[in-house]
Amino acid sequence: MTSALLYDRLQFAFTATFHYLFPQLTMGLALLLLYLRSRALVTDDEHYQQVSDFWTGIFALNFGFGVVTGIPLEFQFGTNWARFSNFAGGVIGQTLAMEGVFAFFLESSFLGILLFRKRFSRRMQWVAALMLFVGSWLSGYFILATNAWMQHPVAYHVGEDGRVFVDSLSELLTNPWLFWQFTHNMTAAVVTASCMIAAVGAYYLLSGQYLPHAKTFLRTGVVAGAIASALMIFPTGHGNAKQVFEHQPVKGAAFEGLFTTERGAGLYLVGQPNLETMTIDNPIEIPNALSFLVYKDLYAKVKGLDAFPRDEWPDNLPLLYYAYHIMAGLGTIFAAIFGLALLSLWRGRLFNMKWLLWLLMLSVPFPYIATSAGWMTAELGRQPWLVYGLLRTADGTSPLVHSGNALFTLIGFLGLYLLLGLLFVFLLGKKIRRGPGSISPQAVSHA
Amino acid sequence: METLWFAVVTLMLAIFIVLDGFDFGVGMVYPFVVRSEAEHRTVLASIGPLWNANEVWLIAAGAVLFFAYPRAYAAGFSGFYLALILVLWLLIFRGLALELRSHVDHALWKQAWDTAFTTASLLLAFVFGAALGNLIRGVPLNRDGYFFVPFWTDFQPGPEPGILDWFTVLLGLTTVSILAFHGANYLAMKTAGALYQRAVSTACVMGWGSAGCTALTVTAVPFVQPSLRLNFAGHPMEYLVPLSGIFALGSSLYLRHRRRDTAAFLTSSAFILLMLASVMFGMYPYILVSTTDPALSLTVFNAATDSYGLTIGFAWFGVGLLLVVAYQSYVYSLFWGKTRSDDAH
Numbered sequence: 001m002t003s004a005l006l007y008d009r010l011q012f013a014f015t016a017t018f019h020y021l022f023p024q025l026t027m028g029l030a031l032l033l034l035y036l037r038s039r040a041l042v043t044d045d046e047h048y049q050q051v052s053d054f055w056t057g058i059f060a061l062n063f064g065f066g067v068v069t070g071i072p073l074e075f076q077f078g079t080n081w082a083r084f085s086n087f088a089g090g091v092i093g094q095t096l097a098m099e100g101v102f103a104f105f106l107e108s109s110f111l112g113i114l115l116f117r118k119r120f121s122r123r124m125q126w127v128a129a130l131m132l133f134v135g136s137w138l139s140g141y142f143i144l145a146t147n148a149w150m151q152h153p154v155a156y157h158v159g160e161d162g163r164v165f166v167d168s169l170s171e172l173l174t175n176p177w178l179f180w181q182f183t184h185n186m187t188a189a190v191v192t193a194s195c196m197i198a199a200v201g202a203y204y205l206l207s208g209q210y211l212p213h214a215k216t217f218l219r220t221g222v223v224a225g226a227i228a229s230a231l232m233i234f235p236t237g238h239g240n241a242k243q244v245f246e247h248q249p250v251k252g253a254a255f256e257g258l259f260t261t262e263r264g265a266g267l268y269l270v271g272q273p274n275l276e277t278m279t280i281d282n283p284i285e286i287p288n289a290l291s292f293l294v295y296k297d298l299y300a301k302v303k304g305l306d307a308f309p310r311d312e313w314p315d316n317l318p319l320l321y322y323a324y325h326i327m328a329g330l331g332t333i334f335a336a337i338f339g340l341a342l343l344s345l346w347r348g349r350l351f352n353m354k355w356l357l358w359l360l361m362l363s364v365p366f367p368y369i370a371t372s373a374g375w376m377t378a379e380l381g382r383q384p385w386l387v388y389g390l391l392r393t394a395d396g397t398s399p400l401v402h403s404g405n406a407l408f409t410l411i412g413f414l415g416l417y418l419l420l421g422l423l424f425v426f427l428l429g430k431k432i433r434r435g436p437g438s439i440s441p442q443a444v445s446h447a
Numbered sequence: 448m449e450t451l452w453f454a455v456v457t458l459m460l461a462i463f464i465v466l467d468g469f470d471f472g473v474g475m476v477y478p479f480v481v482r483s484e485a486e487h488r489t490v491l492a493s494i495g496p497l498w499n500a501n502e503v504w505l506i507a508a509g510a511v512l513f514f515a516y517p518r519a520y521a522a523g524f525s526g527f528y529l530a531l532i533l534v535l536w537l538l539i540f541r542g543l544a545l546e547l548r549s550h551v552d553h554a555l556w557k558q559a560w561d562t563a564f565t566t567a568s569l570l571l572a573f574v575f576g577a578a579l580g581n582l583i584r585g586v587p588l589n590r591d592g593y594f595f596v597p598f599w600t601d602f603q604p605g606p607e608p609g610i611l612d613w614f615t616v617l618l619g620l621t622t623v624s625i626l627a628f629h630g631a632n633y634l635a636m637k638t639a640g641a642l643y644q645r646a647v648s649t650a651c652v653m654g655w656g657s658a659g660c661t662a663l664t665v666t667a668v669p670f671v672q673p674s675l676r677l678n679f680a681g682h683p684m685e686y687l688v689p690l691s692g693i694f695a696l697g698s699s700l701y702l703r704h705r706r707r708d709t710a711a712f713l714t715s716s717a718f719i720l721l722m723l724a725s726v727m728f729g730m731y732p733y734i735l736v737s738t739t740d741p742a743l744s745l746t747v748f749n750a751a752t753d754s755y756g757l758t759i760g761f762a763w764f765g766v767g768l769l770l771v772v773a774y775q776s777y778v779y780s781l782f783w784g785k786t787r788s789d790d791a792h
Binding site for chain 1: 492495496497499500502503506507509510511513514515517518520521522523524525526528529531532534535536538539542543546547550551589591592593594595753755756759760763764767768770771774775778781782
């Protein structure tokens with residue numbers, strides 16, 4: 001790999017992963033906020049208004065970081081991946097431009113109302129929350145439509161000059177790949193938001209403050225989290241895995257560390273892929289499980305990596321294998337924790353179970369790790385292709401941006417995003433410490 | 448169809464410059480007009496709920512350029528690599544400054560973000576002006592349709608130019624003065640009292656600065672890019688566009704001195720729109736002019752996507768644009784009128 005290509009890839013991977021820390025909470029929280037604001041509107045209950053206002057504050061903070069880190073992604077297709085943009089612009093230009101026109105304007109216009117919500121009625125605040133939900137989920141839809149096309153190109157033809165053009169916009173927007181990808185991604189976003197809400201609730205309850213709010217947070221977070229984490233595994237996670245094995249079998253084999261084609265292939269829970277011996281070291285394996293999960297047949301044949309030429313293998317196999325296992329492992333743990341918490345909530349015991357509250361409180365970082373690992377699974381697994389089967393990643397870079405320039409900007413992004421990360425954690429902590437229902441200090445001084 | 452999308456992209460960019468331009472301008476004149484914390488808050492509240500949606504016009508224009516002219520997007524964005532990444536960093540700082548200032552009640556925190564806001568607004572206005580200068584002057588496109596320009600070479604607009612040369616620097620300064628004028632006009636419209644008086648006097652200074660810089664730029668353009676003049680010479684009616692632009696600037700200055708605040712702001716908006724429209728008429732059909740060989744230039748025809756894409760795009764874009772105009776004007780109407788310091792969030 002030339003150093004310019006390496007820096008281009010690192011820069012996109014880093015800026016995209018860092019960016020996605022924010023929209024996942026935005027999208028998940030947008031749904032839960034819509035629920036909370038609906039309750040506030042219907043019941044006319046001051047308690048739900050306070051709960052909504054508290055989470056709107058965190059939503060707005062998070063949204064701001066999402067916006068500023070999102071702009072670089074839209075631009076980087078052109079700056080670092082010019083040959084890809086030129087090649088695929090005739091298709092993905094559609095979805096990206098639609099995102100701008102339909103989602104970004106909607107979100108940014110109504111965010112202003114939510115930020116300056118003190119001037120508006122509860123009904124108007126509810127409308128703004130609805131618009132932000134629609135906008136953020138639409139944005140997710142168009143971006144995933146773009147990514148789904150890169151994973152599974154449909155509705156295109158190759159022009160005389162070798163570039164691709166869209167044949168049917170409706171087929172592009174209903175790419176079969178997109179259905180499972182969208183549902184899986186969105187349920188994961190709801191898990192992130194549920195974890196955040198439940199964790200803040202658990203923190204308040206354990207530290208004995210804002211008790212009524214804490215209980216509402218926990219109830220909302222646990223119920224939403226239990227539903228979403230179950231849906232994340234089945235059917236959405238399962239649906240994704242099945243379509244990978246159907247359309248990208250080499251990626252599926254790499255996920256599972258399946259080096260050789262087998263009948264009755266097992267599922268590795270733990271183990272380290274060894275590229276020297278082409279085996280898994282220290283394996284803990286469920287026999288026949290992979291064959292069953294993919295083909296509903298304990299003895300079905302699953303293609304291993306040996307069935308494919310080496311130059312079509314994902315180029316960072318161990319990282320892909322770990323990313324997939326971290327995602328799937330954490331997903332299973334979330335379902336277990338939220339399932340247990342839901343059961344305890346139903347039995348009326350959750351608020352007294354200190355160890356479970358501790359577990360919920362400490363769970364906050366893990367959905368972020370799981371979603372980042374999930375995207376690494378999707379994107380590393382697509383390698384060596386940028387557009388699956390059509391354009392290799394090495395052929396997508398900007399021809400005249402040399403490694404010195406790419407490294408310069410990569411270092412700049414690393415430094416800048418370190419600062420952003422620190423600022424976000426500091427300000428989030430401040431908002432949580434201030435708590436719901438209190439009035440901000442500057443509002444007092446100018447009242 | 449290719450021509451129509453050229454008009455759409457340039458119109459979106461022009462709307463961006465008019466709308467986000469006033470909040471850039473507010474950022475630049477900010478340190479000159481505010482004295483107290485209450486005034487700081489009033490100025491920021493005047494753009495607080497609006498700037499983000501204004502900025503989306505840039506993002507959406509970039510995305511529409513990508514969709515309609517992928518070849519031009521690829522060449523332009525990779526060619527201006529360093530300048531664009533700098534723009535991204537500045538947009539990040541500016542966005543953070545506007546979002547985060549109110550979160551911590553500490554003088555140093557506020558001073559830091561105030562400085563970031565002003566610096567980023569100033570530099571961005573300068574870079575956008577210089578970018579326009581680069582488009583007018585042309586770039587060294589190669590046979591594959593790509594180019595790369597460093598920040599500067601010898602500061603001459605020759606065949607191997609940098610992003611900054613005397614011409615693009617002049618355009619950068621012109622843009623800074625025009626947007627500062629425009630922003631001060633906006634502030635005058637939104638404020639009252641001592642703040643209003645300072646906004647008006649700043650606007651007057653910046654207005655005369657704009658007039659001077661614009662005169663220099665208009666004189667310089669025909670020397671740097673003769674094809675622009677040829678385009679106008681071929682269609683003399685088009686001279687009406689820059690002429691009415693200059694008339695709009697004159698009216699804006701007059702109305703400014705007469706303290707007709709809303710009219711002054713509307714005419715400075717019209718001035719910006721008409722000057723950018725003049726550039727569009729002068730450049731058409733070129734998107735990126737090659738300084739090495741005119742035949743290598745990217746035009747609206749050789750850079751466009753195919754006709755199905757352009758046609759279907761027109762259907763959804765029409766619907767989308769109506770929606771955008773509807774709710775953006777609605778949000779503007781909600782925040783219309785003078786801003787008070789307790790409007791801050």
